[in-house]
Amino acid sequence: MGKLDERAFAATVAGCKKCDAKVFEVATFIDRKVAVMLGEPQDDGRWTHDGKNFIDGIYRVQCVRCRGEQFASATCPRCDRGRLSDVIGKPSRMAVPKRCPGCKGVHLTVTGFAPAVLRIGERRPASPTPTALFGHPSFHIAQIVCETCDWVTVAEGCPLCANAGPLRPRPA
Numbered sequence: 820m821g822k823l824d825e826r827a828f829a830a831t832v833a834g835c836k837k838c839d840a841k842v843f844e845v846a847t848f849i850d851r852k853v854a855v856m857l858g859e860p861q862d863d864g865r866w867t868h869d870g871k872n873f874i875d876g877i878y879r880v881q882c883v884r885c886r887g888e889q890f891a892s893a894t895c896p897r898c899d900r901g902r903l904s905d906v907i908g909k910p911s912r913m914a915v916p917k918r919c920p921g922c923k924g925v926h927l928t929v930t931g932f933a934p935a936v937l938r939i940g941e942r943r944p945a946s947p948t949p950t951a952l953f954g955h956p957s958f959h960i961a962q963i964v965c966e967t968c969d970w971v972t973v974a975e976g977c978p979l980c981a982n983a984g985p986l987r988p989r990p991a
């Protein structure tokens with residue numbers, strides 16, 4: 820379990836503690852899948868998280884009106900052990916090979932954690948906006964899968980902060 824569960828999150832965004840506004844900017848790390856060919860991303864990727872994982876990865880909730888922080892965590896949102904400062908702005912520790920080491924295929928699928936922001940409390944909740952894409956600092960690769968054979972590799976320890984782990988379970 821992360822720092823916030825669904826109940827704690829609902830209470831956090833019920834109203835600003837300072838100004839009583841009800842629109843918040845939420846910052847989180849969530850799962851994003853990207854198609855890669857010869858080491859180059861073929862698109863911006865797509866989200867593959869669910870609502871519980873969205874809440875699980877939250878590290879900041881800020882009031883849009885007064886900028887007051889409703890919630891802020893300084894620890895890694897995936898393992899709760901490392902520091903957030905070892906996650907944000909840091910490059911991914913996993914490199915993507917140009918070709919699959921197993922079959923020399925060029926099509927790999929990368930799953931990673933991307934930082935994202937989303938406004939909560941507005942009439943129509945939008946999709947989270949990624950603030951870093953594959954290949955940029957703060958996008959952390961967790962898994963690489965070959966599309967042609969069964970080769971797969973996963974990050975050692977925590978994919979976000981590189982702490983040795985263990986990772987905490989995510990909500991089911």
Ligand SMILES: [Zn+2]
Nearest residue numbers: 835838882885
């Ligand atoms: Zn406020």
Ligand SMILES: [Zn+2]
Nearest residue numbers: 919922965968
């Ligand atoms: Zn392969």
Ligand SMILES: [Zn+2]
Nearest residue numbers: 895898977980
């Ligand atoms: Zn971590």
